[in-house]
Amino acid sequence: MSEEQEGQAQNSQPSQENSQNPQNPQWQQNPQGYQNFSQPNPNNPYPPYGGGFGGMQMALPNATIVLVLGILSIVACCCFYGLVGVVLGVVALILSKKDKENYLANMNYYTLSSYKNLNAGRVCAIIGLILSGLILLLCIVFAIFFGFNTLTDEETLKQFLRELQ
Amino acid sequence: MKGIPVVFFLLLVGGGSGVIHWLENHLLSCPFKKWTGVDCPGCGLQRSFVALLKGDVWMSFKLYPATLPILALCIFTILHLKFDFKNGAFLIKLMYIFATVIIVTSYIYKIYHHQLF
Numbered sequence: 001m002s003e004e005q006e007g008q009a010q011n012s013q014p015s016q017e018n019s020q021n022p023q024n025p026q027w028q029q030n031p032q033g034y035q036n037f038s039q040p041n042p043n044n045p046y047p048p049y050g051g052g053f054g055g056m057q058m059a060l061p062n063a064t065i066v067l068v069l070g071i072l073s074i075v076a077c078c079c080f081y082g083l084v085g086v087v088l089g090v091v092a093l094i095l096s097k098k099d100k101e102n103y104l105a106n107m108n109y110y111t112l113s114s115y116k117n118l119n120a121g122r123v124c125a126i127i128g129l130i131l132s133g134l135i136l137l138l139c140i141v142f143a144i145f146f147g148f149n150t151l152t153d154e155e156t157l158k159q160f161l162r163e164l165q
Numbered sequence: 166m167k168g169i170p171v172v173f174f175l176l177l178v179g180g181g182s183g184v185i186h187w188l189e190n191h192l193l194s195c196p197f198k199k200w201t202g203v204d205c206p207g208c209g210l211q212r213s214f215v216a217l218l219k220g221d222v223w224m225s226f227k228l229y230p231a232t233l234p235i236l237a238l239c240i241f242t243i244l245h246l247k248f249d250f251k252n253g254a255f256l257i258k259l260m261y262i263f264a265t266v267i268i269v270t271s272y273i274y275k276i277y278h279h280q281l282f
Contacts, residue, residue, distance in 0.1 A: 067242065067246070074235070074261065074265060075239075081196070081197060113254070117246075120255070123258050124258070124261045127262065127265050131206075131269070135205065135206060139197070
């Protein structure tokens with residue numbers, strides 16, 4: 001919902017610029033929106049969003065998703081032997097890597113706060129990944145060393161653990 | 166979109182005990198615990214959440230100490246995404262690390278005090 005509103009707000013800005021520069025109809029050529037601005041047109045002296053001072057900047061497209069996934073990765077870290085946490089963490093890391101490159105390539109197009117969000121999400125994803133990876137590793141080590149039978153048989157495992165202590 | 170929290174709140178207030186009762190009887194069972202009988206680091210989260218819904222903060226803390234930090238983290242994240250606080254991202258990072266430390270510490274405590282099996 002909020003993304004739609006942002007999109008509408010941004011749509012209005014370049015159309016005004018186009019009316020001022022009729023020889024530069026970049027916006028009309030790219031109706032699918034922001035994805036084009038990851039590769040700015042070198043022939044265009046005026047970046048579509050004003051590029052910094054007073055211009056409209058937009059949030060990184062994946063920042064919110066990365067943050068949410070990173071936080072979910074710790075909530076779900078223990079579901080199904082840590083598998084869910086690992087998957088969420090890896091997805092968040094891949095998405096954030098793409099966006100980080102995007103931001104560093106052209107900083108003026110994206111807001112700083114969304115970059116901070118992205119970094120926070122990245123840190124969360126890394127921590128969640130480590131935690132759930134450790135749990136997964138623990139399960140695998142258990143299964144390999146003590147056999148799958150020990151893991152599935154409650155009594156044997158309890159006895160084993162008592163002997164271990 | 167705006168109606169969802171309102172409906173949830175009404176459910177909680179109006180038929181509160183019904184919702185809690187339903188939640189209590191429909192907890193997802195942890196496969197690790199089911200197969201091995203040993204707690205995993207996430208065990209207790211749901212019971213703790215139900216205890217919190219009943220208003221028993223101390224019981225919730227005893228069952229799973231990280232519930233309150235995780236809930237606070239989730240709520241703060243939603244607020245931050247909505248209102249974009251100045252140092253929000255940094256605070257989220259801090260709270261996340263805090264929650265992780267609590268989860269790990271409580272699990273080590275459980276192992277140490279033989280509460281696992």
